[in-house]
Amino acid sequence: MQNSSHTDERHLSDPERLREDLELARGVLGKQEAAIERFAERSKCIPRILATQNARLGRPLNEHDIADLAQDTLIVVWCKLDEFEGRAALESWVYRICYLELMNAIRKKKRLPHLVEELPELASAAHRERPAPHECEDIYRGFEILEAQEVNVIRLKHFDELTFDEVAARLEISANTAKTRYYRGLSKLHDFLRNRNEDGRESLAR
Amino acid sequence: MHAKEHEAVLQQIVTGELDAAEGRAAELLAECATCRSRLEELRALAQNLSATFRVERDALAEAAGLTDAPGEAAVAAAVRARGKRRVARRTFWIAAVAAAAAAVLAVVGDRLLRGSRSGVEELPHDLILDGGGTLTVERPIGTVDSYLPFRWTSDAQPGWYYYVEVRDDTDERRDELLAEAERWRTNEWSPSPERGTWPDRIVWSITVYDSTGNDVGSLVVRARLASD
């Protein structure tokens, strides 16, 4: 239990940590008691991430909503757990799910159009210091259509800020392969986002 | 005119192998408008990716420092309950299946359902929930013309929810999951598909959870379709 998210000081992409996280996920799927117990502690990151993001978005959801959404998100996390490959720390992987679930929940409350006007983060989006919530959301949704190996390279490049040589070493592939996967992923993501934008920011209007 | 070969050069620019301001790259960008706009957009996207992940890193650091987010104890409890659930359920299936197999196979009509001694009706259709109140299954029970809808009554309190699952109860595919409903909040459920794809015998269960994710009671019920 010393391994709960906020006591683990290791970097989110520490390879040893990633291996442990993958083992943990497999243990949970195998219903191993010790793994379930550790996962119970680690899963607290779900409401924590939701609460943090919700606060950043100006608290469109109340505490009760967050507690409720945390339960729903847990189910999504659990159902997708067999897709977890240990390419990112469990918390990072959960973060993306939380983000999308939170945006869905906010949209369900029909508050997003109103948010768009009011969110301070959107104002700064123009400066590219911090992307707008829907921009992050679109990128995460775009990841879903990419190959896992493309997302991995993109993640190592932009989350871990590695060079292509470092990415290649981490994934045990050539630097050329890393570059090809990166460019392919980036191009697909670009096309996905363009189509999404052409759909008239339908997600916002819904 | 944008050509396929241009993409290879764009890749080299984007991945830092070529400098956009020099040599072949500069020439290409001077002559192809598509390449120019594409490069600009890809660079903006790369910046956006970095920014998105920066938000993610900050948010994860912030979330890791949080200790009393709403519902975190309930989430941990739900994980523990879920971890136990399937294991306990499995054991129960085996017991229930064994009981059914041991029971005399009788032709079961609706009127025989309660209080009779054969397999189907040995499973209770109501129970007292932990902490009081009852859960009663209404349908489908025993021989029915249609499985749908699944319906029950209960004294569930606000914030409580159900987990319902349906499994195959035929000899060929016993225990195969057919449908499930997570965190269901109403007293009726109509999963698809209907007859035709579902077998002529099912066993289904309903579990009641309180708002903190604790299992407060569950029932297992058998049903079969009346033969035409």
Ligand SMILES: [Zn+2]
């Ligand atoms: Zn071109």
